[in-house]
Amino acid sequence: MLRVRCPAWWCIVADHRVSSDPAKSALAFESPVVCDNPASNGGGDLTLSDISSTVKWLVRAGAEGPAADLLDAQFGTSRAAAGGALVLGSRPGEWIVVGTASEVAAAVAGIDGLEEQEFCSALDWTHGRAMFRVTGASAPRMLEKVCGLDWSDHMTPDGAVVSASVALVTCDIARNDRDGVRSYLIFCDRSFGQYLFDALIDAGNEFGLSADATF
Amino acid sequence: MLLVPCPNCGPRNSTDLRYGGESHARPDPNDASPAEWRAYLYLRDNPAGWLRENWYCASGCRRWFSVERNTATNEFREPPLPGDKRGGAA
Numbered sequence: 001m002l003r004v005r006c007p008a009w010w011c012i013v014a015d016h017r018v019s020s021d022p023a024k025s026a027l028a029f030e031s032p033v034v035c036d037n038p039a040s041n042g043g044g045d046l047t048l049s050d051i052s053s054t055v056k057w058l059v060r061a062g063a064e065g066p067a068a069d070l071l072d073a074q075f076g077t078s079r080a081a082a083g084g085a086l087v088l089g090s091r092p093g094e095w096i097v098v099g100t101a102s103e104v105a106a107a108v109a110g111i112d113g114l115e116e117q118e119f120c121s122a123l124d125w126t127h128g129r130a131m132f133r134v135t136g137a138s139a140p141r142m143l144e145k146v147c148g149l150d151w152s153d154h155m156t157p158d159g160a161v162v163s164a165s166v167a168l169v170t171c172d173i174a175r176n177d178r179d180g181v182r183s184y185l186i187f188c189d190r191s192f193g194q195y196l197f198d199a200l201i202d203a204g205n206e207f208g209l210s211a212d213a214t215f
Numbered sequence: 216m217l218l219v220p221c222p223n224c225g226p227r228n229s230t231d232l233r234y235g236g237e238s239h240a241r242p243d244p245n246d247a248s249p250a251e252w253r254a255y256l257y258l259r260d261n262p263a264g265w266l267r268e269n270w271y272c273a274s275g276c277r278r279w280f281s282v283e284r285n286t287a288t289n290e291f292r293e294p295p296l297p298g299d300k301r302g303g304a305a
Contacts, residue, residue: 165230
């Protein structure tokens with residue numbers, strides 16, 4: 001049993017059980033994105049995929065404490081946990097854990113009991129956040145059109161995690177290369193998902209972007 | 216473009232941040248006079264020169280920080296370090 005403590009109210013607000021279901025709610029997951037032309041082939045090496053159904057958990061705790069030691073991903077970095085989940089240090093004292101349900105469950109299970117030592121919270125974000133993957137050598141060029149950060153290797157190497165405005169939407173972005181090919185995970189609030197998906201398609205069209213919203 | 220030195224995220228475009236105004240130390244509510252409260256709430260120095268001010272990194276780390284900016288040249292100095300809680304003079 002993972003007891004979730006709300007830092008704002010200084011009380012335990014819910015008991016969460018990390019289940020094997022992608023989203024623990026009885027509601028079936030519904031992607032925030034509708035692609036008018038799914039799996040269209042733009043002819044280039046750049047792909048944009050809607051992977052919003054990926055299980056996502058948000059953990060908040062002290063930037064230095066038992067939870068930080070357990071998750072072991074400093075702000076601005078990411079790491080693959082032993083169980084296979086990807087742990088992103090998205091902000092000081094804030095982590096996003098993504099993966100399959102069992103992988104995420106394994107990564108956050110150790111937080112159970114830490115509330116006796118510090119205030120921490122763990123929330124299932126699967127329904128609340130849109131998540132996209134942009135892959136291809138042209139991905140940095142595409143991101144430069146909609147985001148003001150430096151996407152060169154020395155500023156954002158593989159594993160880097162940043163938060164920034166992408167097409168005027170506040171996003172968490174993690175560089176997560178696939179087989180040596182540039183790849184970025186982009187998270188935003190669910191309600192902005194459709195807009196951001198369309199904005200990324202607009203930005204990537206000149207690079208021959210293929211969009212895939214079949215998940 | 217105004218680059219603001221966030222202690223956590225590094226230099227960021229000011230459009231990624233929110234301006235929080237001049238940074239003044241909050242008076243002690245136990246012994247502050249009405250005049251001190253009024254000055255804290257409503258009065259601003261507004262100099263043409265160096266000023267310590269608050270910024271909120273809205274699109275990045277979502278943390279408040281204070282930094283000194285020259286309001287005449289938009290130059291920043293003494294970029295704060297992570298965890299720096301300095302405020303301005305009362």
